[in-house]
Amino acid sequence: MDGADLSGVELIREAFHYRSRFAGSTLVFKVDFPVTEDPSFPVLMRDLALLARTGFRIVVVPGAKEWIDSVLAEYGMVSEYSGGVRITGAQSMPFVEMAAFHVANRFMTGLSADRVDAVIGNFVRARGLGVVDGADMENTGRVDKILTDSIGRVLGQGMVPILPCIGWSPAGKPYNVPSDGIALAASAALGAAKLFIVTAHDGLSRGSFGRAPDIEFAEDGRVTGLTPQETEAALRSLSPPPAGAEKTAAELRLALEASRAGVERVHLIDARESGSVLRELFSNLGSGTMIYADEYESIRPLKTKDIADILRIMEPLMKQGVLIRRNSQDIQEKKGDYVVFEIDGSVHACGALHDWGEGQGEIAAVATDPAFAEMGLGRRIVRCLIDRARKQGMRRVFALTTQTRDWFELLGFREDSVESLPGRKREIYDTGRKSKVFALEL
Ligand SMILES: CC(C)(COP(=O)(O)OP(=O)(O)OC[C@H]1O[C@@H](n2cnc3c(N)ncnc32)[C@H](O)[C@@H]1OP(=O)(O)O)[C@@H](O)C(=O)NCCC(=O)NCCS
Structure with missing residues (x-):
């Protein structure tokens, strides 16, 4: 575009x-x-x-x-x-x-x-x-x-x-x-x-x-x-x-x-x-x-003032059911997990790494502003989150996805079972949503 x-x-x-x-x-x-x-x-x-x-x-x-x-x-x-x-x-x-x-x-x-x-x-x-x-x-x-x-x-x-x-x-x-x-x-x-x-x-x-x-x-x-x-x-x-x-x-x-x-x-x-x-x-x-x-x-930790921007990017995706619903309070609570991609002062992509213990991190809420799609923003966000996971000593990252499996495969993730998830995540896994688990060993 x-x-x-x-x-x-x-x-x-x-x-x-x-x-x-x-x-x-x-x-x-x-x-x-x-x-x-x-x-x-x-x-x-x-x-x-x-x-x-x-x-x-x-x-x-x-x-x-x-x-x-x-x-x-x-x-x-x-x-x-x-x-x-x-x-x-x-x-x-x-x-x-x-x-x-x-x-x-x-x-x-x-x-x-x-x-x-x-x-x-x-x-x-x-x-x-x-x-x-x-x-x-x-x-x-x-x-x-x-x-x-x-x-x-x-x-x-x-x-x-x-x-x-x-x-x-x-x-x-x-x-x-x-x-x-x-x-x-x-x-x-x-x-x-x-x-x-x-x-x-x-x-x-x-x-x-x-x-x-x-x-x-x-x-x-x-x-x-x-x-x-x-x-x-x-x-x-x-x-x-x-x-x-x-x-x-x-x-x-x-x-x-x-x-x-x-x-x-x-x-x-x-x-x-x-x-x-x-x-x-x-x-x-x-x-x-x-x-x-x-x-x-270009990639930096989320600041409170960015929350409106990332909700604007995520809203259509949440509506379509591609991303799970989050409101500004949910994001605020996990603020430290998020990073944003900023180009000349505006935010155009985001992502988060949640630590679930057992050496496993979840890569979530990855979204790119459609006007900036396919310019490598999403990939760089994921690379940065993987780097962060390594630095935090995690041994594995995973993502739950319904519609983006091919993209995660492109980034080197492989499909795995729900059983491979850390205990706390397994307990709240939404069986109705039927998300696929994609994981990458670090
Ligand atoms: C998935 C997403 C983050 C990709 O962001 P992006 O910044 O456009 O992606 P990149 O520029 O880093 O990567 C582009 C490559 O991925 C491919 N791609 C993009 N979206 C894809 C998808 N949904 N499925 C498969 N491949 C996809 C492109 O064809 C392109 O391939 P190429 O490098 O061979 O040309 C973006 O499409 C998005 O916001 N999707 C909705 C939210 C979502 O599904 N998030 C993941 C779950 S947490």
Whole structure:
């Protein structure tokens, strides 16, 4: 299901929720060069302008690789690379600067069209890479420091700072600095709430991999969310990247480094999908891939204020008889047993582990908000409860189910008899309900 399928009111509600959560925070946009050549570019600029005008602090890092290659080729110069990084010779440097500022200027022009002021600036202090693995990198540099005070002053005036792929030494010598390095350093130094990596190619999906890694794929094969550990697994499957997936691998590497540098959310999005930035930002059903700090950060113990949310998720299931009936008091009494899955401040799945003694725990009340079905939430909740059972020294977990046996089998549970249940549970087993027992030895 995608964000556009939400009812209008739900969408407005979500948009307000996200606006109040993120307004005033810094969002860094690393935009791949092909995006600037794509018909979707003016739409992207309009969306960034809208965000800047509504109180978000927008920072743009334009990638210029392909444009620099074509300018150099036009002037009869060959682009040389070492370890995927351009070697910028003294002769080509003026052309690289010209190309980098040309691309940055495209963004300034695009934002001007939407009446947002932008500043292309010397916000990056750089130093030369020197000789790396026997290759003299000449005028290629890396970020020494992001000048956050200068950027802060520009943002404070409601303007958008644009950071071309050039940095300057303290003595004023310019270096060509890869835009990925600038985006990473800027997001970390500015404490960005999000880094968007905007591309004009298909997003991450099952088809991106020769050999599929152990990560969750949505029904249509897309990868909607990744923890840093899963991102590492994805990168291992892309090593070496199959033809055409080199960019994807580089984007994932940047996302992983940014999340390790403390950026909580990194979004990979395809600019060609109209409104992809707004959907990714204002609805938790974005169209791209989100790399988020930690899977266990999304799952947390239930708080009293969440009870209404989980009852809203469970109510239709209780009505259908899929889940046994519980009211808020029942849940409150066993509050410590429950965990919830939270995405950007709202609860979308839950589950509980009840200790019945004899080394046995019951996994119960597992439910996922239908709008978030089949995105791996239920499975992660169960995995977390199994982890919890292990930590509490249990030797076995079981679930009683009438309609979800296949799902528990998928998770490795096997059918067992009612006699296998711990005594206290056996005594209250509802023979009329005829639930099946599924168990997993730990
Ligand atoms: C069962 C439930 C929790 C699954 O949640 P979810 O977050 O959508 O599930 P996940 O994304 O982790 O797992 C999806 C996988 O399970 C399969 N699946 C989902 N519900 C299933 C069901 N009822 N029976 C069999 N398989 C099911 C999906 O086809 C998918 O398979 P795939 O990975 O091969 O594509 C959810 O459907 C639900 O809330 N059901 C009603 C409550 C319930 O039955 N709870 C269990 C008793 S405590």
